[in-house]
Amino acid sequence: MAEATGGASGVAFDTDEETRLIQQSLDDFVEQEVAPIADELGETLTNPRLGHEPDGRLTDEVIEAIQEVRQKSAEAGFYAMNLPEDVGGENVSTVTWYQANKHLASKGTPLTEQVLAGPEGPKPLLAQAEGGQIERYLDPVVRAEKSTGFGQTEPSVGSDSPNMATRAERDGDEWVLNGTKQWITNAPYADFLQVFARTTPQEEAGRYGGITCFLIEADEYDIGTLNNAVGSEGLQAEVHFDNVRLSDGRVLGEVDNAFYEAMGFLSLGRVEIGAQAIGNTEWLLDQAIEYANEREAFGRPIGEFQGVSHKIAEGRAKAYAADAAGLRCAWTIDQGEQAIADSSVLKWFATNTFWEVADDVVQIHGGNGLAEENGLMDRLHEARIFRIVEGTDEIQLNTIAGQEGLGQ
Numbered sequence: 001m002a003e004a005t006g007g008a009s010g011v012a013f014d015t016d017e018e019t020r021l022i023q024q025s026l027d028d029f030v031e032q033e034v035a036p037i038a039d040e041l042g043e044t045l046t047n048p049r050l051g052h053e054p055d056g057r058l059t060d061e062v063i064e065a066i067q068e069v070r071q072k073s074a075e076a077g078f079y080a081m082n083l084p085e086d087v088g089g090e091n092v093s094t095v096t097w098y099q100a101n102k103h104l105a106s107k108g109t110p111l112t113e114q115v116l117a118g119p120e121g122p123k124p125l126l127a128q129a130e131g132g133q134i135e136r137y138l139d140p141v142v143r144a145e146k147s148t149g150f151g152q153t154e155p156s157v158g159s160d161s162p163n164m165a166t167r168a169e170r171d172g173d174e175w176v177l178n179g180t181k182q183w184i185t186n187a188p189y190a191d192f193l194q195v196f197a198r199t200t201p202q203e204e205a206g207r208y209g210g211i212t213c214f215l216i217e218a219d220e221y222d223i224g225t226l227n228n229a230v231g232s233e234g235l236q237a238e239v240h241f242d243n244v245r246l247s248d249g250r251v252l253g254e255v256d257n258a259f260y261e262a263m264g265f266l267s268l269g270r271v272e273i274g275a276q277a278i279g280n281t282e283w284l285l286d287q288a289i290e291y292a293n294e295r296e297a298f299g300r301p302i303g304e305f306q307g308v309s310h311k312i313a314e315g316r317a318k319a320y321a322a323d324a325a326g327l328r329c330a331w332t333i334d335q336g337e338q339a340i341a342d343s344s345v346l347k348w349f350a351t352n353t354f355w356e357v358a359d360d361v362v363q364i365h366g367g368n369g370l371a372e373e374n375g376l377m378d379r380l381h382e383a384r385i386f387r388i389v390e391g392t393d394e395i396q397l398n399t400i401a402g403q404e405g406l407g408q
């Protein structure tokens with residue numbers, strides 16, 4: 001883990017000018033562009049019974065609202081802000097991007113999660129696009145005119161992804177790809193997917209070698225069952241690839257090297273999810289404080305009972321520590337380091353904090369905590385998802401233990 005420096009070249013904890021300006025413009029953007037779209041759709045956005053077709057997919061109305069937010073965000077320069085300028089981004093620092101993610105998540109406004117690109121949008125892996133791939137895949141995704149997804153997990157393999165069964169074999173000048181992925185975010189709505197397949201056996205290429213990433217268009221694969229996670233309904237699906245023929249122009253990055261390329265960006269995914277976990281935690285604590293002050297029991301506001309106030313105080317303390325871990329991790333990445341253990345610490349601690357605080361804040365609201373319309377149970381479900389995706393709790397702890405020279 002990186003050591004914090006002291007003295008004249010020490011760590012600064014104030015928010016720099018770039019971050020402050022971006023936070024202000026994000027506030028304006030959410031108020032003027034996002035909130036009106038969210039208000040118009042109302043409960044349709046937050047209630048799975050209203051925003052989904054009978055087959056589980058999101059309704060066209062919801063998809064259009066999501067696309068509108070992404071496109072407006074791209075026009076305003078937010079969507080791909082952390083990517084380099086030469087691929088259409090704004091090249092903001094990881095610290096600024098971390099702060100922007102956290103700030104948006106703390107607002108509690110529906111659809112704000114669409115403002116900064118998620119798995120459907122431009123990510124560093126896709127920024128490796130070359131030649132004709134730039135115009136066909138990267139540029140339209142940066143402009144939010146097309147959307148994508150990232151296919152690694154399979155029915156029999158998740159954490160142990162190098163053991164994937166999906167294969168691409170050479171046949172003449174082409175690759176022939178076969179396999180099934182599952183839990184692929186945005187798959188039902190994507191224009192193309194970035195799909196990982198084994199191209200050289202493990203015995204020859206080693207555990208992490210021999211895996212290649214392919215760009216595969218929507219009319220070349222079949223969508224199977226929707227994988228409806230509670231709290232993320234309609235967004236993930238199984239994808240089947242049946243003898244998909246692909247030219248060399250569909251290889252993203254280098255043949256046999258995709259796993260190493262993806263590992264180079266692993267920490268960024270954990271910074272992103274950590275920031276969103278902390279922003280959500282702050283929103284939850286704000287809800288709890290307001291409720292604890294106004295709800296009365298036994299003749300006084302419930303916030304006067306230590307059983308309630310300590311839950312909020314513990315949540316604040318954990319959110320504070322998680323944010324310190326987030327800032328340090330983002331800063332470490334900005335120093336050019338991979339921050340593998342730092343990002344595991346952040347991801348594990350921030351998502352567990354989110355989970356624990358969400359549970360406490362539901363409890364503080366009593367029966368009202370369970371009501372659909374106040375969004376608290378939605379946060380609890382989201383926190384549960386955050387502890388599984390981008391590497392489960394156990395995988396983060398394995399990484400930290402490994403850095404300490406311990407077995408996993």
Ligand SMILES: Cc1cc2nc3c(=O)[nH]c(=O)nc-3n(C[C@H](O)[C@H](O)[C@H](O)COP(=O)(O)OP(=O)(O)OC[C@H]3O[C@@H](n4cnc5c(N)ncnc54)[C@H](O)[C@@H]3O)c2cc1C
Nearest residue numbers: 150151152153157158159183184185229232389390392394
């Ligand atoms: C909402 C959602 C969105 C997702 N989006 C995507 C996506 O866009 N693209 C994509 O490719 N995947 C996606 N996933 C899949 C996600 O990345 C996997 O679910 C995750 O990596 C865990 O894999 P698994 O579910 O196969 O669990 P497994 O790997 O089978 O793990 C099962 C349990 O065993 C534990 N375990 C496994 N190995 C070890 C070990 N060595 N030590 C200790 N414990 C261990 C795990 O921590 C877990 O508790 C998504 C999943 C969800 C729920």
